[in-house]
Amino acid sequence: MLRETPVRFVVGSRQLLAVPRRLMVVGHRLDQLVAGEAAPLPPLADDADGYRVLSAPAATVAGTIAAHGDMIPGGVQHYRRHYIAMEGGFDHYMARFSGKTRSTLRRKLRKFAADDGGTLDLREYRGADGFDRFIAAALPLSRKTYQGRHLDAGLPEDADRLAALRAAAGEDRLRCFLLHRAGRPSSYLCLPVEGRTLVYAWLGYDPADAPLSPGTVLQLAALERLFAEERFAYFDFTEGEGAHKALFGTASVEAASFLLLRRQASNRLLLGALEAFDGSVARARALARRSGALSGARRLLKR
Numbered sequence: 001m002l003r004e005t006p007v008r009f010v011v012g013s014r015q016l017l018a019v020p021r022r023l024m025v026v027g028h029r030l031d032q033l034v035a036g037e038a039a040p041l042p043p044l045a046d047d048a049d050g051y052r053v054l055s056a057p058a059a060t061v062a063g064t065i066a067a068h069g070d071m072i073p074g075g076v077q078h079y080r081r082h083y084i085a086m087e088g089g090f091d092h093y094m095a096r097f098s099g100k101t102r103s104t105l106r107r108k109l110r111k112f113a114a115d116d117g118g119t120l121d122l123r124e125y126r127g128a129d130g131f132d133r134f135i136a137a138a139l140p141l142s143r144k145t146y147q148g149r150h151l152d153a154g155l156p157e158d159a160d161r162l163a164a165l166r167a168a169a170g171e172d173r174l175r176c177f178l179l180h181r182a183g184r185p186s187s188y189l190c191l192p193v194e195g196r197t198l199v200y201a202w203l204g205y206d207p208a209d210a211p212l213s214p215g216t217v218l219q220l221a222a223l224e225r226l227f228a229e230e231r232f233a234y235f236d237f238t239e240g241e242g243a244h245k246a247l248f249g250t251a252s253v254e255a256a257s258f259l260l261l262r263r264q265a266s267n268r269l270l271l272g273a274l275e276a277f278d279g280s281v282a283r284a285r286a287l288a289r290r291s292g293a294l295s296g297a298r299r300l301l302k303r
Helices: 030-035 058-067 089-094 099-115 127-142 146-150 159-170 207-212 214-229 243-248 265-291 294-301
Strands: 002-011 014-026 050-057 071-085 121-125 174-181 184-194 197-199 202-205 234-236 251-262
Touching: 002 265, 014 265, 030 050, 030 071, 030 251, 050 058, 050 071, 058 071, 058 251, 071 243, 071 265, 089 214, 099 174, 099 207, 099 214, 121 127, 121 214, 127 159, 127 174, 127 184, 127 202, 146 202, 159 174, 159 184, 174 214, 184 207, 184 214, 202 207, 202 214, 207 214, 214 243, 251 265
Parallel strands: 014 050, 197 234
Antiparallel strands: 002 014, 050 251, 071 234, 071 251, 121 174, 174 184, 184 197, 184 202
């Protein structure tokens, strides 16, 4: 798929700069990743600057780069791709947590419910009409979230993407949830369905409700309903690491995302700058970790 895709300069989870490029985006399904199979790269479109390869099996990256020696590689990011194997039901899933973690999760649910009159106000939306109601309530919240304000990762707002999601909802290929507090949306979760896999696409919450852990509460409450359907084999947390994904996932596989750009001076400079920037961020992070300042830096970046 060819689309405008920014090359991002990021510190922690805050984007400082984004340089636009027209890239052919090649993603990997969870089953490909687990099997260690690299997706073939399609012929490069004439007006494309290169490829953005997402969540490839880590062991295949060197081979893919070698097979495209006429292009400049860069922006390589290694991480664990977390997922939930949804066999055995919700009780079986909860039993995988330690007793301390189960107790903590249930306490968060009780605390959120107690704050809102004693009952958890979780609403699920299905079908095209349900999606319309969901997006009308969730979009204003998305614009307030950290993802929407700083990462350009809030719910989509352009007409084409919304139409595609509405069509998926009409074909029962979308699951949408809203957790309410005091009658207003506090957190949202939107999950496209690919075969028997739920794709973790959009989660966000009202920063004002952060002390009540609305994202965690919504994730756990939604999972209970999704397990009850007995339809899905996997919940895929997609590319990128994070404490939330590591907490809820039951397994993970090593993956990598990277860029392959045409051999042009501007692209060489861009990837060189990105490598230097990422290297300096990594060194600063290591220094902050040794000095004990890392947690304070993270709090500052999230403001």
